[in-house]
Amino acid sequence: MMQYKFGIDEVATKISILQEEFAHLHSYNPIEHVQSRLKSPESIMEKVARRGCGPTFEEIRSEITDIAGVRVTCSFVSDVYRVYEMLADQPDLTVRQVKDYVAQPKPNGYRSLHALVEVPVHLSDRIVPVVIEVQLRTVAMDFWASLEHKIYYKFDAAVPQEMVDELREAAHTAADLDHRMEVLHRQLHGDAAAPRDPASSVLVPDDRVVALLHSMRAQDETR
Numbered sequence: 001m002m003q004y005k006f007g008i009d010e011v012a013t014k015i016s017i018l019q020e021e022f023a024h025l026h027s028y029n030p031i032e033h034v035q036s037r038l039k040s041p042e043s044i045m046e047k048v049a050r051r052g053c054g055p056t057f058e059e060i061r062s063e064i065t066d067i068a069g070v071r072v073t074c075s076f077v078s079d080v081y082r083v084y085e086m087l088a089d090q091p092d093l094t095v096r097q098v099k100d101y102v103a104q105p106k107p108n109g110y111r112s113l114h115a116l117v118e119v120p121v122h123l124s125d126r127i128v129p130v131v132i133e134v135q136l137r138t139v140a141m142d143f144w145a146s147l148e149h150k151i152y153y154k155f156d157a158a159v160p161q162e163m164v165d166e167l168r169e170a171a172h173t174a175a176d177l178d179h180r181m182e183v184l185h186r187q188l189h190g191d192a193a194a195p196r197d198p199a200s201s202v203l204v205p206d207d208r209v210v211a212l213l214h215s216m217r218a219q220d221e222t223r
Contacts, residue, residue, distance in 0.1 A: 001038065004068035006121045007130030008036045011070045014093065014119075018086045028189070030079035032139055035071045061131075065097075065116050069133040073142045076185050077102065077178050080113050080136045087117070087134065094118040096131065102141075108164065109171025110145060112137040140174040140181075 015034055023029045039047075044060065044067060047053075053063040061067075074080045080102060088095050097116040105111045113136040121128045137145070148167055152159055159167075 001041070003121055003123075003128050003130050004038055004132075006123075007119055007132050008038065008068050008070060010119045010121060010130075011087075011093075011117065011132045011134065012036060014087060014090055015070070015072060015083070018083070022086070030074050030076075030082055032073045032075055034073070037069050037071075039067050065131050066133045068130070069135060071135045071137070071142075074136060074138055076182050077138055078182060078185070080138060084113055084115060084134075084136055088115070092120055094129075102137075105171065105175070107168075108148070109168040109175075110148070111141045111171065111175060112145065138178050140178050144171055144174045 012034060015031070019029060019031045044064060047064055048060055051063060053060055072083055074083055087093065095115055095117055097114075099114040101110055101112050101114065115134045115136070116131055117134055118129050118131050121130045144167075148171075151163065151167065155163075
């Protein structure tokens with residue numbers, strides 16, 4: 001389990017760096033918040049029993065791909081794809097599978113972008129590839145999914161059909177809200193709302209860095 005915890009740390013660090021860099025370059029933060037979760041051994045064994053996986057750790061690793069997860073909640077739908085693309089472009093990260101429930105929602109209305117990514121975890125004696133499930137969604141998608149989960153938990157998954165229909169309708173409402181907010185976002189930011197070519201972006205040092213560089217240059221000239 002420690003390997004998966006380290007895998008979460010690796011992905012979370014990548015996302016944090018990308019978030020900070022993007023905010024610096026574009027004066028805009030596409031990420032609202034990031035959460036992570038690690039399945040308990042009991043939960044893993046329950047899933048192993050349901051799927052009939054082999055008893056070895058390697059067989060479980062191969063079959064159960066959602067042991068560790070990172071959830072990224074973004075401001076707008078375009079940000080979901082933007083953040084995914086930035087993460088997928090990392091040279092030491094391998095995307096193993098993508099399920100786009102934003103473009104193709106589940107029958108119950110669930111919307112999110114799921115990606116299985118593999119990252120190298122550097123241990124003291126070896127490098128271990130670890131698979132992490134990354135979920136990217138908007139605030140509206142996250143709101144709906146969180147409450148839908150609570151309702152299903154309350155009814156022990158036996159939710160009355162009329163409530164299922166209401167949840168599906170609420171998902172459509174949330175999707176409409178996402179669309180309307182995306183339109184406003186693009187009206188406000190124009191081309192800035194679309195992903196930019198990283199090669200065209202230049203890091204501009206802040207005043208403190210400039211002052212430090214001038215100080216170092218002055219010291220060199222007096223030597």
